[in-house]
Amino acid sequence: QxxxxxxxxxxxxxxxxxxxxxxxxxxxxxxxxxxxxxxxxxxxxxxxxxxxxxxxxxxxxxxxxxxxxxxxxxxxxxxxxxxxxxxxxASRASEACKNLMKIEGVGPTNAVNLYIALGCCELGVFKKARDAAACIGLTPIQHSSGGKVRLGSIGKNIRNSSLRANLVAGAMSAVNQAVKRDSRTKKDEWIKGLVERRGKRCAAVALANKTVRTAFSLLRNGTEYKAELLAA
CATH class of the missing domain: 1.10.287 (Helix Hairpins)
Structure with a gap:
């Protein structure tokens, strides 16, 4: 690592x-x-x-x-x-990185960056996948007062802005591919629905958020990523 x-x-x-x-x-x-x-x-x-x-x-x-x-x-x-x-x-030589590259929008660079940020030495820092996504800056900032919870935009003042930028760029590539082709997986359908409601940029950030949570789960549980295919 x-x-x-x-x-x-x-x-x-x-x-x-x-x-x-x-x-x-x-x-x-x-x-x-x-x-x-x-x-x-x-x-x-x-x-x-x-x-x-x-x-x-x-x-x-x-x-x-x-x-x-x-x-x-x-x-x-x-x-x-x-x-x-x-x-x-290096990413191809690492089993963990090869598994991460199966996630939509994750290439060699993002796989290595995710493994460094969420790898075995860091997992103990985060209790939940949401905490990891928040640390990278992919969750909305809360503006809560008087028991009312208001969610704003994603935070800009984060420690590793390059990681977030790379993840969003990779997610945008996956979003562009998903909207051009027929849906193959349930995630493709989720992306298309989100693009229709909020646009490509919001869909890319949401996908990057989901990518971090998925990577966290894969690294913590030692499982292999498999996209959920649509029923024939």
């Missing part, structure tokens, strides 16, 4: 470096009034155009520095991919 946590930390740091390099390159080019798309393709197109245009007025020193910065950015992209592959291999 400590090795998995270290892999996740290295991956997160590499992502931060990649984003920082990209943002700096975009900002520097904007100071020269060069507007570009913030995507990798847009940034690559703009920099290649600058380096190939010999009549744009940029000095050889600046071109060399820009070329070096661009290659540093490309190296950061490769580093992110390398750590993603490492996390994927």
């Amino acid at each position: 400590q090795e998995l946590q270290s892999l996740v930390r290295m991956h997160q740091l590499s992502v931060k470096h990649k984003v920082a390099y990209g943002n700096q390159l975009c900002s520097l080019l904007l100071e020269f009034n060069i507007k570009l798309s913030p995507t990798d393709t847009g940034l690559n197109s703009a920099i290649q155009s600058i380096l190939e245009d010999a009549e744009n007025g940029f000095s050889a020193i600046f071109r060399d520095a820009l070329h070096t910065a661009w290659h540093q950015y490309l190296k950061s992209i490769e580093l992110v991919k390398h750590y993603e592959q490492s996390v994927a291999r």
Whole structure:
């Protein structure tokens, strides 16, 4: 579990470096009034155009520095991919993570993150699955007074916002897949009904909440996840 946590930390740091390099390159080019798309393709197109245009007025020193910065950015992209592959291999080597990846919207990264947050070393902290979901920030905040219970939006000030963001992103992918195809499981029907009533965003958060509770139960009881299929 400590090795998995270290892999996740290295991956997160590499992502931060990649984003920082990209943002700096975009900002520097904007100071020269060069507007570009913030995507990798847009940034690559703009920099290649600058380096190939010999009549744009940029000095050889600046071109060399820009070329070096661009290659540093490309190296950061490769580093992110390398750590993603490492996390994927580690998740496939763990029986608990392989079981978690059977849950809708849970890939290698989310499986490892859930195992770290809810694994054997942490389960004793939470008495119920709801407590685990609340700790991650996937339950509504209570505004109770005078015996009246009022539920607001999900909390924003949480310890591990990246875990929640990844879970919601994975859940959104599962929601998009569920609404495009015919229902295969009871969870598909539940997702479609929730999308009709509240929209995709609320459905994704609700699914992420359910994912955490399901993962908590699987890890605590040592059971295997099996989607409940619809009757033929």
